Structure formats: structure tokens, C-alpha cells
Amino acid sequence: MAKVQKGTIPKVWRYIRRYRLLLILSMLFAAATVAMTLYLPILIGNAIDLIVSPGHVDFPGIRSLLIKIGIIAGCTGLTQWIMNMLNNRITYHIIRDVRQEAFGKLQILPLSYLDAHPSGSILSRIIADVDQFADGLLMGFTQLFTGVVTILGTLLFMLSISWKITLAVVLLTPLSLFIARFIARRTYSMFRLQSQVRGEQTALIDEMIGNQKVVQAFSHQAESMEQFDEINDRLARCSLQATFFSSITNPATRFVNSVVYASVALTGALMCISTAGAAVPFTVGQLSCFLSYANQYTKPFNEISGVITELQNALACAARIFELIEETPQIPDQTDAAELEHVAGNLSISDVSFSYVPDRKLIEHLNLIVKPGQRIAIVGPTGCGKTTVINLLMRFYDVDQGSISVEGKDIRNVTRHSLRSSYGMVLQETWLKAGTIRENICMGKPDATEEELLQASKAAHAHSFIKRLPQGYDTLIGEDGGSLSQGQKQLLCIARVMLCLPPMLILDEATSSIDTRTELKIQEAFSRMMQGRTSFIVAHRLSTIREADVILVMQDGHIIEQGNHDTLLAKNGFYANLYNSQFAR
Incomplete structure (x- = not known):
């Protein structure tokens, strides 16, 4: 004392x-x-x-x-x-x-x-x-x-x-x-x-x-x-x-x-x-x-x-x-850290191991090579490491072992800003700040024109509900969206990503709070947006990832199955059991 x-x-x-x-x-x-x-x-x-x-x-x-x-x-x-x-x-x-x-x-x-x-x-x-x-x-x-x-x-x-x-x-x-x-x-x-x-x-x-x-x-x-x-x-x-x-x-x-x-x-x-x-x-x-x-x-x-x-x-x-x-801050960018430029979507995960708590292993010896424009779906039971993979890709956490590379550069040797600006994220949890609707959509692109703003909002099917608000795009909302419904908040987050159109996308239960009719329209918009962009899709509803080029089936931090929807069903393995369980009585 x-x-x-x-x-x-x-x-x-x-x-x-x-x-x-x-x-x-x-x-x-x-x-x-x-x-x-x-x-x-x-x-x-x-x-x-x-x-x-x-x-x-x-x-x-x-x-x-x-x-x-x-x-x-x-x-x-x-x-x-x-x-x-x-x-x-x-x-x-x-x-x-x-x-x-x-x-x-x-x-x-x-x-x-x-x-x-x-x-x-x-x-x-x-x-x-x-x-x-x-x-x-x-x-x-x-x-x-x-x-x-x-x-x-x-x-x-x-x-x-x-x-x-x-x-x-x-x-x-x-x-x-x-x-x-x-x-x-x-x-x-x-x-x-x-x-x-x-x-x-x-x-x-x-x-x-x-x-x-x-x-x-x-x-x-x-x-x-x-x-x-x-x-x-x-x-x-x-x-x-x-x-x-x-x-x-x-x-x-x-x-x-x-x-x-x-x-x-x-x-x-x-x-x-x-x-x-x-x-x-x-x-x-x-x-x-x-x-x-x-x-x-x-x-x-x-x-x-x-x-x-x-x-x-x-x-x-x-x-x-x-x-x-006096808490130890996050490891700063290296003094000679490079800026990621001309990102096409080449990504590789090499022998990556990671755990939040040292004595409880989570991801061990994970390997993955992603080519530009591929849609990668990640599925598996709760706690298998799906969201952890996203955290590692965005460098919210650093790997304990191995490396993750984008365009051949280890992400630990590039600036966090250039890495994260290469991704567009739509998560189940919405990120909105106190301010106008316009400010929230333009958060990732403050210099966006009015035309770009409207196009992104229409593509996300958010334009119609925004126009019904008292001041339209200039309507003030409180912290975390204020009085907006969860679905409306998620539409704003989708519009934000559609405005930036980064080379890589992360969609983690991106349409979980949206009604089925709107979801079908947004899935079409997502399909157009994902054309030519490397995309990582995390979903519990397996019906939303059938069009993915590669489906990674994870269990206990390991990729146990890999392939497209039809290939994995034909294997009649873990994915097939997971998929068919949706229709079991």
C-alpha cells in the first residue's frame, strides 16, 4: 500500500x-x-x-x-x-x-x-x-x-x-x-x-x-x-x-x-x-x-x-x-511500415496460431490462400474462431505465430490505416455515432458527392426510409443510432460500405436484422458489389453463402473442410450435417 x-x-x-x-x-x-x-x-x-x-x-x-x-x-x-x-x-x-x-x-x-x-x-x-x-x-x-x-x-x-x-x-x-x-x-x-x-x-x-x-x-x-x-x-x-x-x-x-x-x-x-x-x-x-x-x-x-x-x-x-x-498501448506501426497501394485482393494466411488466453488454444496452424475476387465463406459452430479470423485479418489482434500477408506484404509491416482502409466491414453489431445520417454514411469517405451518397443509399435500400425522416439525410441521430430500428441502423452501415467500395469486404451476419424481402434485394446489391472484390462472409444461415467460391468449415480453430457448396454436400461430412440440420424437425 x-x-x-x-x-x-x-x-x-x-x-x-x-x-x-x-x-x-x-x-x-x-x-x-x-x-x-x-x-x-x-x-x-x-x-x-x-x-x-x-x-x-x-x-x-x-x-x-x-x-x-x-x-x-x-x-x-x-x-x-x-x-x-x-x-x-x-x-x-x-x-x-x-x-x-x-x-x-x-x-x-x-x-x-x-x-x-x-x-x-x-x-x-x-x-x-x-x-x-x-x-x-x-x-x-x-x-x-x-x-x-x-x-x-x-x-x-x-x-x-x-x-x-x-x-x-x-x-x-x-x-x-x-x-x-x-x-x-x-x-x-x-x-x-x-x-x-x-x-x-x-x-x-x-x-x-x-x-x-x-x-x-x-x-x-x-x-x-x-x-x-x-x-x-x-x-x-x-x-x-x-x-x-x-x-x-x-x-x-x-x-x-x-x-x-x-x-x-x-x-x-x-x-x-x-x-x-x-x-x-x-x-x-x-x-x-x-x-x-x-x-x-x-x-x-x-x-x-x-x-x-x-x-x-x-x-x-x-x-x-x-x-x-500506464497500460501498455497497442504495438505502434513500424517506423519503416509501408503503405498498402493498388490492393487487388491477394491474401494468404500461413501457419497462423492465435489464442486470447495463453493456456486456452483457439486457432492452430491455420493456412489459407485467397485470390483476387474470390468469395470466402466461413462457417462453423459458435466459438470455432470465425470472428477471430476477421479480427486477425483487420489486425485488431496480432497473430501469436505465423503470418498474414496482403499483396505479398506481411500486415505487421504495413500501416494499420492503409490495411484497414482496404477493407469494408458490415457486422451484426452496428457502428453509428451521434450526428446526422449524412455524416454516418460518409464516415469512410468524407469528401463524397451528393450523387455518390444517393447512389450508395439506394443500393443499400436505405434511401426510402431516410427520405421519410424529418430532415432526410440531415436528420440528427443519437449515439448508436438513437431511435432507429436495428434493421435501419444496419442499412446505414451497408450504405457506408457501398459508398467507399474498398477492394476487400468482410460481411459478418450483415443482414441479420433485416426483413426477408429487403434482404433478398440487398443480397443482389452485395453480389454486384462483390464482383471483382475479395470477400469474406461469416454467416450462421447457410442459405446466404451457397454462392461462395470457397467455403471454409471451421471447428476448434482448424479448417476441417474446404470447397464450394455442392462439393461439401457431396462429401456428406460436417458441412452437410450442419446444412441439413436447418431442415431437420
């Missing part, structure tokens, strides 16, 4: 030092605020000493001191406001930088990380944990600086009045620090656990909201509630523990502070009595001043103990954010 905490603080400082100038200004204003705050008790003490006895009150002197007190109090308020403004600026600029870096890392993380971590947990780190970090950081800037300066300043002022009473104060103070440190060391792990469970809860809520139809369709509400209640109870216990132990700090330090205050009052009162007839007496005004300083001296310890508790929480949250920021 201590090691994690020590490692986190230098990382936080890396962001803070970008705003060194603002930090120095904040500290100067903090010093000015404290100096003026500490000067006020001296003026008040002097005013008290001008009240000697009934009839012996120096009203002109008191009036002059009150004017000074008013001016200094006003200046103190102004410098404190400027200090707080600077602290807010520093904090929220740091938070902006952290979020930008975290989101930037999200763009270059390998898919393996995103697949292994729930989106709700990542969301919790970037939003909730950063907010908690901001709260702790702001409190640290606002109270830690002023607290430390107040302690040092008060000590100097107290020493100038009486070193004896100052010694009593200083000897009792370490007790307060010991209590604060003792509790703070034990609360860090509790706040870190609280942050982790909060992320787990956010992930579950995000999953339930995104899949509410599935939950209700399978009557899984009770199980979901049980799962939520279990996490919620754990969060309640973690939060209660962390809050309870951290809340002990303030009362404990306040008790020590009260002992210090009582000691100062008693010692000071005795000094007032014993020095009454001395040449330099210890006056009531000085005692009043000292009591004020005793309060001001011990108050920062109280605040700092509260700040330390908040900082434990902030550092625990910061550690989770930095875990994300």
Missing part, C-alpha cells in the same frame, strides 16, 4: 509542475493571507490593553485600531479569494490534462484490454475516480498550503510574545500529528477498495442498462437485483469502514487541540497574575492574543488531518487512473 502511494505522488507532481507559476502565486497569496490573519490578533490584543478600567478607556486609540482591523480583514478576504481562484484553476487544468491523457490512451489501447475490462469500470475511472481525485487535490491546495504556513507563522508570532507558553504548545502538538498519521495510514487501503467496488458497481449498472431487453426477455431481473444487492452491500461496508475510520481523525485531533488551548489559558492566566507588578508585565491583551494564536495554531492540524483523509481517497482514485494511463 505504502509503495503504491509513494509511486502515485510523483505521478501527480508530474501534472502539477506544468502549472508551477500558478502554484508559486497561490503560495505567495497563501502566505499573505496567513500573515494578515495572524496580525489581526495583535491589533485586537492592543485594543484590549487600551481598556484599563472604568473611565480609563482610550477611545481614539481603539477607533484607530478598529479602522486598521477593518482594512486588514478586507485585504485578507481579497487575497484569500485570489488564492482560491488560482487553486481552482490549477486543479481543474490538472483534471483536464488527466482526462485527456486517459481518453487519449483509450484510443490506442489494444482490443485485448477493452475486451478484458468492463466498459463501466473504465468509465468509472475516467469520470468518478477523476472527480474524487479533483476534490482531494483542491482541498489539498486550499487547506494544506495555508495550514502549513499558518503553523509556521503562528509559531514565530507566539515566540515573539512568550517562549515559555510556546514551548508548552509545541510539546503537546506532536500528539495530534501522531493520531492523524496513525489513522491516515490505515484508511488508504479502505478508500482504494471503495474505489474498486464503485467501479464494479458502475460496470454492472452500465451492462444492465445496455442489455435491459435481454434481461427482461429471459426474466433475469431477480438475479440481476441479487447481483446488484451483493455489490451494493459490499460498497456500503467499504464506504462505511473508510468513512468511519477517517472521521475519527477530526474528533481525536480536536481533543488534543482543546488540551493545548486549556494549557495556554491556564499558563497565561498564571503569568498575568505573577507578572502584575513587574516592569514588563504579561498583559490580558497578550493573553487574548496568545489564546487566538493557540486556536489558529491547532486549527490547521485539524484541517490537515481532514485533508490527509481526503488525500488518501484522492491518491487511491489517482492510482486507478494512472493504472489505465
